[in-house]
Amino acid sequence: MPLVTIVALCFNHARFLEAALDSILAQTYPHLEVIMVDDASTDGSADILRRYAAQNPSWQLLLLPENVNNCRAFNLALARTTGEFVIDFATDDVLLPERVAQQVAHFAQAGSRCGMVYSDTELLDEAGQFVRHYYRRDAQGRLHPPPASGEVFADVLARYFISAPTMMMRRATLQALNGYDETLSYEDFDFWVRASRDWEFRFFDVVTTRKRLHPRSKSASSYRRHDPHLASTIVICRKALALCRTPAERAALAVRVRWELRQAVRYRSRPEARELYKLLQKMQAVRPLDWALRRLS
Template structure:
């Protein structure tokens, strides 16, 4: 029996892009279930989604509409309850899956039942869909010119950002085993990767299989600025990580991350959070 794959497409004020995102799922070379979630958009996203579903009435597209904004983590967890898929992809409604993303992911993960995540290279595109750069630089054959760690990645993920989150395919059973996304956080990927990599290996497919859109209004472009609560969430994740580290290598990796986040907090004049990161770093240094 073939593995079942579900793509959960999360939409929040993405009326301009949501149709293209949904098209990219239906265009997959591997049969893929589509679940579209709208997190109380204030634009015409809901109408766009409903019209799309009507136009594709021959395909079973599940939808979930929230009347009040609940955030990415809760919205995704709620959609996860609607599927019994073996593998899951979290697709933001402004990003695009290239046609064989799912097929390549299933092929890779079926080789090793211990893998929690398969990730790939990606292209960054602008608001109009124009190419900006690749996540990992590539040669003429399309292969990464840098070493991309894979396997047991806990200390690598602790130390620095290097996995392009939209490229990740999750093994659903492992994802559910650890409780899904932490709904107390403003964003999900760093925490989720840490908790999964603590227990399971990740694999890397050296191909560009996703297009990640860079928007001026996106969370990632505002993560350190006042008004964003992502730094607070990063501090919470680092505190959780402090309870997970097991050796000196992991301790150094966490301190490297804390130093980086503290620097960003200082640069953006988030001084209370800066002090909190410094205190956490000192506490970890003094731990035996």
Template sequence: MSAKVAIICLCYNHEKYVEEAMESVLNQTYASELIVVDDASTDNSVDKIRNFIKQHPEENINSMFFDENIGNCKAFNAALMTTDADYIIDLAADDVLLPTRVSEGTKNLDVNPSVAINFTNAEYIDEYGRFIKSHYLTDQKGMAKERILEGDVFKELLQRYFICSPTMMYRASFLKRIGGYDEELAYEDFDIMLRLSRSNPFSYTDKVLVKKRVLKASMSTKQYKKGNKQLESTLKICKKAFLMIQSEGEKKALLRRIVFEAKQAFIHKRFLLFSAFINLGVKTILQK
């Protein structure tokens, strides 16, 4: 029996791109459930979504529309609780899945029952869909030029960003077992990767299977600016990671992350957060 896959498409003011994102789900070579969630958009996203659903009455599409903005983490969890799918993809409404993303992911996860996340290579595109670069540099055959770490990735995730989060496919049972996304955080990927990789391996499929859109107004471009809550969330995640480390190598990896984030806090004049990162760093150094 084929594994069931649900793709949760989260939309907030993505009227320009949400139709393309949903279309990329319907274009998969492996049929999936599409759960599209609008988190109280103030543009024309809701109309775009409703019209798209009407135009595809035969497709397996479910929808959720929130009257108040509750944030990505809560919106995702609400959708997650509505499906009994075996595997889950979190698709931002401005990103695009290439046609074999689901089939490649299910093929990998079906034969690796201990794996929590399957991830892939990705292309970065601009607001017009034009190619910028690939996440991992590729050769003429489209294969990554570098060796991509898989298996136990916890230590590496602590110290650096190397997995393109929109490419991830989750094993739903593992994701639900840890309670889904942490709703107290402003963003989800760093935290969820750490929590899942602490107990389970990750697997890599060496193909470009997702297009990640880079926008000037995206969260990642503003994460260190004053008033943005992402850096505060990163501090919370580092504090959680402090309780998870189990070796001297992991301790050093966490310290590298803390030093990096402390520098960013200082550069962007987030001095209270800078002090908090320094205090956490000292606590980590003193841990036996």
């Protein structure tokens, strides 16, 4: 039975923290390694984490003296762990009881080339009320569009389709990438790009997680002026271009870069729009509308 590491990352999640940690305790899978990390919260989260650490002596606790953001905090925790599989768990979310057991079983079926398993999510508002599922379905209950499985590098370049909170990652995959890129302001897109180049991803059609939606979250503020999210996305797109091997992959990346250019123009992020246009030029993928958007920025 493989050991599974849960890295529980907290930054000012006091309102939701007990529900998140209780969902770890409720897991039906017994072979767990848990490390709780507080990224210098200011809302009393550390006191709650200390209490859970005292009640669960096998759990590790890492209280960071200053805020280092998710990528760095996760890497610091990962270095202290040994699990064959790893969950990056934000402590404003909730794991459903069968989550770990189901995903470990899915890894066993998928084989050694599978670097990550992901699944569906219940999206909640801040009051904990159900909003919708992450993946939409048609009248017959079929996923629309269907999430990609297997060799997904080109899919990852062209569109967002992975529910990040549901990911269970293979430690060997994270080690091959040297963990998250700490120069970036967020981690998931970069992980998807770099990992999917050499590893398969598998979608498991079951709800494993409840994710809380926050109107002030990083994703909600993306593309606003001076937000670091878009600058990180441009860095990731440059990395992706270096990893492309075929015209089809470069075409998929052009779809992404063109979409990001539209967002940059929409929110008047002029320096970022210029960089995205230059990237399309480098890819020899500029279209007339791209030129017009560049002029508008």
